[in-house]
Amino acid sequence: MHKIYLILLFSLSIFANDGVHKFAPSSECKQCHTKIYDEFSSSMHANTTPDKDVIHKAIWDKHPANKKMNRYICGKCHTPAANNLDKMLTKGSIAKADVNNKTHQEAISCAYCHRIKAIKKGKRTNTNIINKQEKAYYTSLKNKINPSYHKLIEDKNQFMKSGNSCIGCHSHKMNKHSLNVCSTEINNKNGADNCVSCHMPKIDGHAFHGFAGSHFNSEMLTKYVDISVSKNAHNFSVNINNKSSHSLLLHPLRVAVLKMSITRAKKTIKIKKEVFVRIIGKDNKPAMPWIADAVLKNTMIQANEKRSVKRNFTLQKGDKLNVVLGWFLVNPKALKKLGLQNEEVATKFNVFKKQSFEF
Ligand code: HEC
Ligand code: HEC
Ligand code: HEC
Ligand code: HEC
């Protein structure tokens, strides 16, 4: 009896969801919150579905749950406003990602985020608990006017403002081999975890809803990564100071690169680049996130880390050292296998920070 109960509890905790709720579509917010709506519409949160995000689709197309189970298990975080979210997360049900289902196309909608009441912690993933009151939205701001269109609930514990409302989806994702595929290291002791202060900075008097990140608006985050250079007699070091509370990049598909060159008497001298990756795999070979059971290599710049990259090169007076830190969203080595070699978003090198140092 005891054992069965435990197994039941365990499987419930894996697939734990908060049932299905009805959410006002984001287009309804547009007429009164126009700026926020426009920012949100071009952010990743409005584009998390397989038909809008080719990188997500490429992985989902290969996932065993796609063909065998016919169940879009990713919906828990990628289409949480789906009207059949419960089926997506229940064994034996059929619930595909559906381009024609409007609630799927809402992706991570305005109303969804603003109704997250609490987070239930879980081993494999956390779960968002949604406020059942329709059209009542949490806000950390004290309101003078109570709008007639919807109710507002004052976020007295700063659940939203502190970024605690983000970690239902962003804390971690563990596969069945107990490998953390992705983790935002929210328990790290070094720094503040406030996702909102960095990723939703105040602009034009409101919290930015374009969610600065690795796809879009990364220029808003450059101030959290400092680059400096130290010069010695026969070598130099480029020092990268990551002031964020998590690794520079989080998803295992990403590859960050530090490119360096020297301008000397109008000529360019190339310097060997440095690559930062976290590769997951099995039996010492890179593997898909559902197969991987180990981290094979981790050179990613960690939370609050100061990384020095040294090169044996003698800098002369008048030399200019040019430094570019950026990333590929998809590891170039995985492009072909994922059929992404012709997709610009996957193949392009995103420049994050560019600096020159004169000697
Ligand atoms: C008919 C106009 C109207 C529509 C439509 C509307 N809102 Fe509002 N909303 C308001 C007004 C007015 C306020 C109060 C602004 C203030 O006090 O400064 C407000 C405030 C808010 C706040 C709190 C911001 C603050 O200043 O405290 C949130 C969050 C919010 N709305 C979310 C939404 C969402 C999500 C939608 C769509 C599902 C939506 N609103 C649709 C008029 C509207
Ligand atoms: C626990 C929540 C959660 C679940 C469940 C989830 N994801 Fe995600 N996924 C995220 C978050 C958060 C990000 C953004 C991470 C980042 O940018 O580092 C993301 C990003 C991705 C990306 C990168 C997309 C891009 O444009 O670069 C891929 C690929 C992806 N997920 C695939 C999947 C697949 C396939 C599934 C289902 C089998 C799935 N995810 C289930 C939370 C989740
Ligand atoms: C319902 C789940 C969910 C919640 C809640 C959520 N996110 Fe996300 N977030 C995602 C997913 C899924 C992605 C990846 C989308 C993709 O790449 O397809 C993502 C992507 C991002 C990105 C990357 C954007 C880019 O340009 O690459 C940032 C930054 C981000 N989220 C910040 C936040 C912050 C801050 C909060 C809290 C205010 C938050 N998220 C709440 C699921 C969520
Ligand atoms: C990923 C989660 C997420 C999504 C999606 C989201 N919001 Fe927000 N929103 C927040 C958080 C967190 C804050 C609080 C920022 C703070 O308190 O500093 C906020 C703040 C606001 C505010 C108050 C803004 C201010 O600073 O004056 C309004 C209004 C609002 N959101 C409306 C919307 C509307 C409308 C949409 C869709 C177009 C939307 N939100 C989508 C998380 C989200």
Ligand code: HEC
């Ligand atoms: C001190 C500032 C800071 C804080 C706090 C912070 N981040 Fe970031 N975040 C960054 C920087 C810098 C990057 C890398 C640059 C970029 O992606 O544009 C980044 C990147 C990301 C990405 C994209 C990673 C990828 O692999 O695509 C996601 C998703 C993200 N952060 C989510 C979060 C969440 C969720 C929290 C809170 C738990 C958080 N961040 C806290 C600064 C911060």
